[in-house]
Amino acid sequence: MLSLPPFQALIDDHWRDVARLARALAGPVDGDDVAQRAWEKAFAAYPNLTSARNLRSWLLTITARCATDVHRARKPQTPLDDAPPIAVDGPEAADFPDPELWQAVKDLPERQRVAVTLKYVGDLDHHGVAAALDTTPAASRRLVSDALATLRTKLGVDHD
Known part of the structure; x- marks a missing residue:
């Protein structure tokens, strides 16, 4: 048991x-x-x-x-042109200290976004990321690598 x-x-x-x-x-x-x-x-x-x-x-x-x-x-939402804006409490600034980075992460393709988030926010190794995405550790490494390359390019970060 x-x-x-x-x-x-x-x-x-x-x-x-x-x-x-x-x-x-x-x-x-x-x-x-x-x-x-x-x-x-x-x-x-x-x-x-x-x-x-x-x-x-x-x-x-x-x-x-x-x-x-x-x-x-x-579902894609169609904004109402004549509707008044609704005030919604947003996240605290401390929750997302680098909004440009988080927007770039949000813009990644879904599998890359999930893979890089599992790796760096969830602190999973590539076996854990692979299990979450129903893929192999090699594919997980590739997804994370591609996501990081895209983020570096988009944010103008030199990774040498």
């Missing part, structure tokens, strides 16, 4: 990682909903786990997939 820690212990140990990744992948508006959905999916799947190895990676994989689901579910 597999010995898993209580689910609350898993939450206590990893809630910051899940929230941080959800916010980085889905943005400040949808990040909390993505994190909540990830915890719901993790809770439902937890009793059926066959391995307790690297639960953090398992949680971050679920979070990345939930964020991808949110992006796919979005």
Whole structure:
């Protein structure tokens, strides 16, 4: 019989990682909903786990997939020309200290954006990134490398 820690212990140990990744992948508006959905999916799947190895990676994989689901579910919105602007509280400046960088990350193709975010925000190795994206570690390395090359070019960063 597999010995898993209580689910609350898993939450206590990893809630910051899940929230941080959800916010980085889905943005400040949808990040909390993505994190909540990830915890719901993790809770439902937890009793059926066959391995307790690297639960953090398992949680971050679920979070990345939930964020991808949110992006796919979005329908293009047509603004109403005559509607008054709505004031919405935005993220704190400290949440995104380099808006130019985060905009460049947001503009990356989806798989590159998810891969580079999992690698550097989620702190996953290429095996973890590959598992989250249903690909190989070699493909993960390529996605991250291509994303970094695009970001360097877009931001004018010399990487020599």
